[in-house]
Amino acid sequence: xxxxxxxxxxxxxxxxxxxxxxxxxxxxxxxxxxxxxxxxxxxxxxxxxxxxxxxxxxxxxxxxxxxxxxxxxxxxxxxxxxxxxxxxxxxxxxxxxxxxxxxxxxxxxxxxxxxxxxxxxxxxxxxxxxxxxxxxxxxxxxxxxxxxxxxxxxxxxxxxxxxxxxxxxxxxxxxxxxxxxxxxxxxxxxxxxxxxxxxxxxxxxxxxxxxxxxxxxxxxxxxxxxxxxxxxxxxxxxxxxxxxxxxxxxxxxxxxxxxxxxxxxxxxxxxxxxxxxxxxxxxxxxxxxxxxxxxxxxxxxxxxxxxxxxxxxxxxxxxxxxxxxxxxxxxxxxxxxxxxxxxxxxxxxxxxxxxxxxxxxxxxxxxxxxxxxxxxxxxxxxxxxxxxxxxxxxxxxxxxxxxxxxxxxxxxxxxxxxxxxxxxxxxxxxxxxxxxxxxxxxxxxxxxxxxxxxxx
Amino acid sequence: xxxxxxxxxxxxxxxxxxxxxxxxxxxxxxxxxxxxxxxxxxxxxxxxxxxxxxxxxxxxxxxxxxxxxxxxxxxxxxxxxxxxxxxxxxxxxxxxxxxxxxxxxxxxxxxxxxxxxxxxxxxxxxxxxxxxxxxxxxxxxxxxxxxxxxxxxxxxxxxxxxxxxxx
Numbered sequence: 001x002x003x004x005x006x007x008x009x010x011x012x013x014x015x016x017x018x019x020x021x022x023x024x025x026x027x028x029x030x031x032x033x034x035x036x037x038x039x040x041x042x043x044x045x046x047x048x049x050x051x052x053x054x055x056x057x058x059x060x061x062x063x064x065x066x067x068x069x070x071x072x073x074x075x076x077x078x079x080x081x082x083x084x085x086x087x088x089x090x091x092x093x094x095x096x097x098x099x100x101x102x103x104x105x106x107x108x109x110x111x112x113x114x115x116x117x118x119x120x121x122x123x124x125x126x127x128x129x130x131x132x133x134x135x136x137x138x139x140x141x142x143x144x145x146x147x148x149x150x151x152x153x154x155x156x157x158x159x160x161x162x163x164x165x166x167x168x169x170x171x172x173x174x175x176x177x178x179x180x181x182x183x184x185x186x187x188x189x190x191x192x193x194x195x196x197x198x199x200x201x202x203x204x205x206x207x208x209x210x211x212x213x214x215x216x217x218x219x220x221x222x223x224x225x226x227x228x229x230x231x232x233x234x235x236x237x238x239x240x241x242x243x244x245x246x247x248x249x250x251x252x253x254x255x256x257x258x259x260x261x262x263x264x265x266x267x268x269x270x271x272x273x274x275x276x277x278x279x280x281x282x283x284x285x286x287x288x289x290x291x292x293x294x295x296x297x298x299x300x301x302x303x304x305x306x307x308x309x310x311x312x313x314x315x316x317x318x319x320x321x322x323x324x325x326x327x328x329x330x331x332x333x334x335x336x337x338x339x340x341x342x343x344x345x346x347x348x349x350x351x352x353x354x355x356x357x358x359x360x361x362x363x364x365x366x367x368x369x370x371x372x373x374x375x376x377x378x379x380x381x382x383x384x385x386x387x388x389x390x391x392x393x394x395x396x397x398x399x400x401x402x403x404x405x406x407x408x409x410x411x412x413x414x415x416x417x418x419x420x421x422x423x424x425x426x427x428x429x430x431x432x433x434x435x436x437x438x439x440x441x442x443x444x445x446x447x448x449x450x451x452x453x454x455x456x
Numbered sequence: 457x458x459x460x461x462x463x464x465x466x467x468x469x470x471x472x473x474x475x476x477x478x479x480x481x482x483x484x485x486x487x488x489x490x491x492x493x494x495x496x497x498x499x500x501x502x503x504x505x506x507x508x509x510x511x512x513x514x515x516x517x518x519x520x521x522x523x524x525x526x527x528x529x530x531x532x533x534x535x536x537x538x539x540x541x542x543x544x545x546x547x548x549x550x551x552x553x554x555x556x557x558x559x560x561x562x563x564x565x566x567x568x569x570x571x572x573x574x575x576x577x578x579x580x581x582x583x584x585x586x587x588x589x590x591x592x593x594x595x596x597x598x599x600x601x602x603x604x605x606x607x608x609x610x611x612x613x614x615x616x617x618x619x620x621x622x623x
Contacts, residue, residue, distance in 0.1 A: 012600045013600065014601050014602060015557070015599070015600075016561070016599035016600075016601060017599075017601055018561075019561065019564065019565070020568070022564075022568075023564060023568055023576075023580065025588070026576065026577070026580040027580045027583045027584050028584070029580075029584075030580060030581050030584035030585075031584050031587065031588055032588075034587055034619065034620050035620075036519045038615050038617070038620040038621055039587070039592075039595070040613055040617065040620075041592050041605070041610060041613050041614065041621070042592055042595060042596060042601050042603070043596075043601050043603055043604050044605065045599075045601075046605050047613070053532065055507065061594060062622075077622075078620050080619040080622070081619055083618065083619065084617065084618065084619035085619065087616070159566060183496040278614065320518075357597040360588065360602070396593065420541075454541070456541050456544065
């Protein structure tokens with residue numbers, strides 16, 4: 001039976017190989033370079049297709065024999081990997097490189113990195129992404145040529161590198177997007193970077209905190225996007241760190257931090273989107289950690305929120321909501337807010353506090369997850385009566401109190417246009433529940449006659 | 457009222473489509489701008505494929521509107537967006553194409569010809585996902601690729617790019 005279907009398959013046309021080269025290259029560009037080069041063995045049609053690839057992505061972790069046994073490469077495997085990168089760079093010459101990405105769990109020779117990156121830069125690379133581990137504890141030096149490249153627009157450093165700006169000061173003349181990992185022991189590198197990169201628009205910084213410096217300065221007139229991640233290494237304690245941001249052109253700000261450092265934000269005239277996530281990146285049990293000191297942390301969070309009240313879009317994660325729970329009354333007013341995304345889980349009362357502070361809210365996306373006791377709010381938030389057009393609620397399991405919440409929103413949402421209800425994922429009774437919910441929703445009173453309801 | 461255009465497939469079927477739906481195609485947009493769009497717009501695409509293309513364009517149109525204020529997607533968000541109706545739709549669309557590769561390749565060529573970059577990338581990613589992590593023999597079988605190398609040639613290539621063929 002199998003054999004038979006195999007035969008009929010073989011008579012079929014090979015349409016894949018018949019595609020024009022640009023499409024084949026486009027397809028291969030989505031593969032790790034290892035897999036792309038491996039297509040050279042499919043047939044003679046494929047032998048050279050990969051050689052004009054413009055995105056080269058190397059990852060030595062792909063040849064770890066045992067996935068359990070992380071980050072240990074045999075010497076043979078390392079040699080094979082090094083030869084492979086060298087050969088690919090030679091055989092793909094002289095095509096310009098668009099993106100060069102290199103991840104090594106165990107780089108043996110710094111000279112390899114230097115030579116590979118320099119080659120990419122000579123071939124006018126536009127984007128470089130590096131994540132390198134070596135056996136030494138000293139941060140890895142970046143090749144000098146990287147600082148002066150006129151084509152490099154994106155640089156993502158996913159491990160600790162020593163960034164030494166050239167004496168002239170000016171560096172990265174075309175760099176628009178920069179991701180770096182730093183620790184707090186340095187000489188406030190970001191400050192120097194921001195004042196020396198002439199066109200940097202998007203910066204993402206991961207800071208490892210060991211308890212060293214006190215003030216962390218980010219000041220730029222051209223920065224449009226900023227992502228800050230603070231990682232407390234070692235004991236969890238409230239730190240004395242201060243973050244000062246002055247960025248009149250900043251449009252997007254994302255903060256991930258726990259426990260929070262203190263924030264002072266100035267001149268954020270252009271800010272429209274903010275994501276605030278106070279939860280530990282590496283926490284195994286975030287809820288336990290969160291219980292530890294949300295009470296002490298709350299003032300820091302409220303202070304941060306007060307600086308960003310002009311934003312149009314705000315996203316608050318469950319960690320942030322936990323902290324805010326004990327200081328809900330201090331939640332500031334957001335007069336410009338049109339879109340709120342929030343993980344309230346069991347804390348529905350807080351949801352209504354947030355709604356009452358956002359009178360112009362047009363769109364709400366809420367994760368409500370766990371069931372909780374429904375208490376009808378004392379008054380209907382203004383936005384529900386006048387502006388709120390779309391509501392999306394995630395994590396519905398059809399529980400009684402959840403339905404009461406939906407009923408309330410439908411009844412009081414006087415300008416509601418669409419209500420989308422997302423059932424909890426991987427919920428066993430999902431299919432049956434969907435039909436049942438539709439039935440129940442039909443009889444609920446609707447404040448807006450034009451409101452459409454969708455259950456997903 | 458939305459402006460409508462009539463598209464004519466290579467097998468002479470007419471599709472009435474809203475302007476903003478078909479303007480995602482740079483090729484058609486140019487035809488309209490050049491004034492070549494009086495009456496029916498003839499396209500070198502079969503009706504079966506064109507229907508699929510339009511299905512995608514209509515869905516895509518909603519996507520751009522809905523996601524406008526939503527570009528802060530971290531990894532966690534992406535996972536949660538699984539229960540998004542668009543994601544659900546895309547998965548279904550992908551599954552259909554994986555099951556009928558002829559349609560998949562017709563659509564690839566059509567998206568290239570009509571200059572629909574988003575659809576082209578989506579399809580290329582789809583094919584890449586089908587290929588990723590597979591052994592050469594599996595890929596050949598999946599797409600009916602005939603191995604025209606002699607065993608010696610095959611050996612030479614394996615030796616040349618050693619690491620690429622490590623499992």
